[in-house]
Amino acid sequence: MEKLRIAVIPLVRSTFDVNEGTRVFKEQINILQNIDTNTDWIFPTSTIEYVENLKSFYRTIQKEPVDGIILLSATFHLGDLALHISRDFPTVPIMCWAVPEPPYNGGRVRLNSLVGAHLDFSNLYRAGRNDLIFAYGYANDPDFSKKLLNWLMALRAIKTLKNCKIGLLGGRARSFVNVDVYEPELYKELGVLVEPILLEELFNFSVDKEELENEIQKYTNLYKLVASLDKEKLEKVARLKIMLEKLYKISKVHALAIRCWPEFANYYGISPCAAMSSNMAEGRIMACEGDVLGALTMVIFKAIGCEEFYLADISQIFETGHLLLWHCGVAAHNLWDQRSERHLDTYFAGGKGVTAGFVLKPGTVTLARLDYIRNHWILFVYETEAIQTDQELKGTYVKVAAKNPVKFVESLIEKGFAHHIVMAYGSYSSTLKTLAQLKGWGVYDSNC
Structure with missing residues (x-):
């Protein structure tokens, strides 16, 4: 701090x-x-x-x-x-x-x-x-x-x-224009630098046998391995986890925003989800699909004292007054609810997915995203509760409460926010609103 x-x-x-x-x-x-x-x-x-x-x-x-x-x-x-x-x-x-x-x-x-x-x-x-x-x-x-x-x-x-640098590894995901960022405006507003990094720089890192075996053992201890996760895929996950860690340290970044598909599965052989999950659990911030402002939102949470956060999609609306926050397997394993089964699975990308799978723990959470929409900076923030959730899906996910979930999602979408939000454990809305006040940002605090 x-x-x-x-x-x-x-x-x-x-x-x-x-x-x-x-x-x-x-x-x-x-x-x-x-x-x-x-x-x-x-x-x-x-x-x-x-x-x-x-x-x-x-x-x-x-x-x-x-x-x-x-x-x-x-x-x-x-x-x-x-x-x-x-x-x-x-x-x-x-x-x-x-x-x-x-x-x-x-x-x-x-x-x-x-x-x-x-x-x-x-x-x-x-x-x-x-x-x-x-x-x-x-x-x-x-x-x-x-x-x-x-x-x-x-x-x-x-x-x-003011001293933040975010590595953009491989660029943003294909067609995800809404997570793109205009770098001069980002630097002007916050002093944040974005450093483009080619995927080849990551893939060229070498990993010695001993550190690879140690990492494989960590995955074996943490997760149940599905039958389709053969030895080669497990080794690739462990190797990629180490390579991402090395890139993070050498680049001296505060976060990595990663173009996680389709090149990883097509050329490396697996997607990076499970490797990103392990790095997140060790305190290295990594955002899916090249989402720089999603990564930046997590950097902000860390700067104000939060250590537990997760970049997710709002994937489903329930009539019970809840929303499903889901992503395909990147949540840090220390957010596990200690009830569900933790597993590594290959259920997407033609069997090359290799994602972590578990339910996240319940508790007070703050949902937030800093975004740049139509030439204006705007902060979405909403405090609620993550509830105990049954394990019915693959990937990492949890349900959160909303007074009127349909209106919540409608209003968020119609304000133009990108489809990723950050869920952070703890009560941080007052601090985030103070930050927005000092920076002159608009604040969208849904009362749904």
Whole structure:
């Protein structure tokens, strides 16, 4: 997880109770340092009233870039402070923080913090800043700390994506125009680079006998092997798993988007599904069918602390209020429900499929996809439950709940989203929505 540097700048005006504002500032800093220990909190020794006071603190935060700035409205203050900070740090996301008013002293408003933060946010927003967030409360208030942690996680995702490289192995799948990506726009928006990789580069890796035998044994221990999976196919699966792992490491990518058909089955002899599944279980992100933005969505989940996710199709609608999330065998084997049988099968691609097969575990899940549709970035996000599912199919799959599954699918399709979504275990919708707010993305949160 990325370590952050966050600058906290306490702003005041001497016509208000600066002593109380300074006390609040110091108290809140102590709490912040305990809320997120994976963040370096950078702050001045005293509150700041004038633009001139900012200059010495600038030297501190310009030595090493900061990932976010919190403007703490310790008392009401003039709006030029925030405007100068915004001008000097035009790409650093800003939180405008207001604290509650303390008891009145002689009939006077002592801090007027809320108005100061409101002024800052309004000024910055009208001046064109989109990467803003407003927060109210003390640092140890549950609602405030939740909002703060969501903001910090969103900043971690932004920082990860600025240095992100996704390998596009073999290109996208044939006719899948909807998972194509315009690379200059992706780099402009997020700093993400896409590196094309020829399939021949993968197939040219050598694998020594000992590591191959070890990998074969792992598959044998994990899965029941169907009769059609002969020794040659099993060896190809194990070899491909190792080759993909080597390519991932040598290319220094955050994820691989793989054109998994038809070339693998036609020229290598098997499809890569089971080999991708094993790599996913070991923390290497791999997306089917050359889906770069599907891979990127999984990178985002990992950046915000999720380790369990799965790229899937919405394959079926049930009258019981459920959807089937299915793909032909790429889910990480550590997502297994521990009830179904885990098997390797060859049921598609003319017997060259070699896919993992099992049911995924139940639990709270977040469905999401970042997509680029008609020149706009849009994030789909929906929290629901994966339910215990009987094993009736080949491949990897699970059912998830939806209040109105037909309307859910209709609306998702009619918004133009690609046919792959990511299912991640855990509750991440608030963090994803915060990320979208900071980036100015549209958000589609189905209430179906």
